[in-house]
Amino acid sequence: MRFAVVLPIFALAWAVSVRAAAPADCWALRKHGHSAEAKGCFETLTHSGDAYLRAEGFWGLEQWERANEQFRAVTQPAGSQDRYKVRWGMLLHERFNDNDANGLFREALENNPSSAEAYLGLATVSADGFEGQAAEYLAKAIALDPKLAEAHELMADIALSNDDTDVAAAEADKAIALENDALDAMAIHGAIELIANRSPEAWFAKIHAINPHYGEASARVGRQLGLHYRYEDAVTYYRKAVELEPRLWAAHSALGIALMRLGQEDEPFRELELCYDNGYRDKATVNSLRLLDSYKNFETFRDSTTILKLHKTEAALLRPYLQAELLTILATYEKKYRMKLPGPVQVEVYPDHEDFAVRTTGMPGLGAFGVTFGQVVAMDSPSAYKPGGLNWGSTLWHEMSHVFILTATNHRVPRWFTEGLAVHEEGERSPEWRDRLTPEILVAIRDKKFLPVATLDRGFVYPQYPSQVIVSYFQAGSICDFVTEKWGEDKLLDMVRSFAKLQTTSQVIQQDLGVAPEAFDKEFFGWIGKKYGAEAAHFDAWLEELKALVVAAQQKQYDTVLRQGPGVLGLYPEYVADANVYLLMAAAAKARNDDNAEAAILTEYEHKGGQLPDALKRLATLEENARKPAEAAATLERVNYIYPVKDEDLHRRLGDLLYAQKRYDPAIREYAACVASNPVDKAGAEFNLAQAYFAAGQKDKAEETVLAALEIAPGYRPAQKLLLELQRSPAKPD
């Protein structure tokens, strides 16, 4: 509709001057870069006696409110044309109101179920949110109007986002065949070339021959590059976009956000502020500006290999854990991937999930805990979740794997492989961190919904069913597990190198593993079937039996729970989420005062990756009572990876256990964490820390800390005694 008329532009300008302008003509002038003529054309529309034409005119002149008023007026009468609602919806979408836009598209479809444009509108909004229905809506739009070039352009864009290059090219070609000025389709071709490491210039030459100032094409390419991990290249194309079209605020905003992904702050602020000041205030722009402003509340810690950005409220507590883990990860991956990173890696940790969500704006994969942009990692803090909702340790190992693999492949790696390897690395770090076999995944295995490896990338960006993204993560991780088991871990490194040489998944599977992709799939599906086939087949039975067990637990039929629990557990032992058998049985054992049984089932829960801090802390208590201090400390150390925040008791208990085991360095870490948790008894916490320093032979720090305790409570006898002991003990030799 918007670009329906394609005339030679001189003819169009003449036509517009001698007859009443039509909106499509005005938009075509704009699209072809004839700004002054387009402006005149839109102005003419604003003087029309037809409210719809006025709406289009004000829209073209960027007088959004007036356009909105006119659309409201023209759609008021019963029986007004459905296309007015579609156009109004498109205006609202352009002005960041997708809810109302969707409502208008749906109303249009109620009036006219054959409105291809309304389906295109729904697809446009869905595509922005990486919703799988976008392709379905487009298919309907194309079925209703096969000549709707914009629908083919969007289909091409979605296909390329999904790494379906063949379909992307074919759909772009269809759009160009329908309209020889399908500039966005040409941009998709340009993006395809760049992603394949070829020159896009031929396509840009075609675009610029039609409109030398068409920035949208470069912006579209930038977006695709960003979706394909090419973050620096994305910046290059957003820069081209704003250079060509300085008033293309969406591109300025995208440039600002892309620069933030590279760890910058000043230039992004300038770009985003420019958008804001010019009335471009979509959620991404406003939230990114807000986030940049909130950076004053963060502290940055730098060393030669890491930059850690932590919120001031939790920096003292989290820094030691994160920094130590980061150094371990760097050492492990440097050895494993046989490479060093070219510069320090920046890790940002957000206690407010909304702040983290801003960092993932415009990215697929909602619900993620972390995101990696080359050398920059952004992740949620454990304090952003309820206890047990996040394991920051496994998240960090996952994201850091991306940092190495993106670097190793120069950002040319298929999504399935880098995600799969990252999931695999979590399990390598600890079997308890292995990717969860959730019910959705089990159902997908049962229903044979895994994708062939050659097309696995398509399960990550625009999912075809609600849980497809997590299923694809699991499948990709399992493929890397399978490769390791069958061919050895070095094969994964060979695959990294092959992807770096721009080989496709099919080529890599064939060359590095020596099997055709189809044969690989067959073997892999067989391996998965052997591992989980029985569980998948019994899924419904497990669900029914679990429900019955929950009812028994609610009715305090503890003997029934303890008797029937093991059978239910055997059907699906990996299930550790809500209402899991482990915790039902543990509660029953506790009610029966059977400490041994309770400890045994909680230990199983722990080893299966159960993450509820209260359950693990209860296990630690049982282990302490059973005189197993090393096990108790190990259990509490697991909790540290899950919820080290807002829990001074955890750190004090763990500090005491470690101190008693003469493990002074980790005891110092825990007592320091207790101090950083703002405990009620701060003097006591400082004293514990001082004692640990003293025991570890760190006299200066011991003195400093015991003085901190005494500053709070000058008459605190044990601290006074330690102070005198420190004063009288011989100086530590240098």
Place this chain on the structure above:
Amino acid sequence: MLRLGTSQQAGNDPAKRALLEKKDQLEQKIDTLKYQKAAMDPQDYKKQLTEALVELAKVQEQLDK
């Protein structure tokens, strides 16, 4: 009938009475220092506080004997 507390017993001993007075003075000094902390040079504050706390610990040790 009253049973005297240790500090009251110490108060009857002239040597300990002096120690108690010193303890009071040191505690007052520490309170004053803490009150003035924001306005003081951090190094100077630390030095004076450390001296006072060490002294107080020693006095307490004497009292506990």
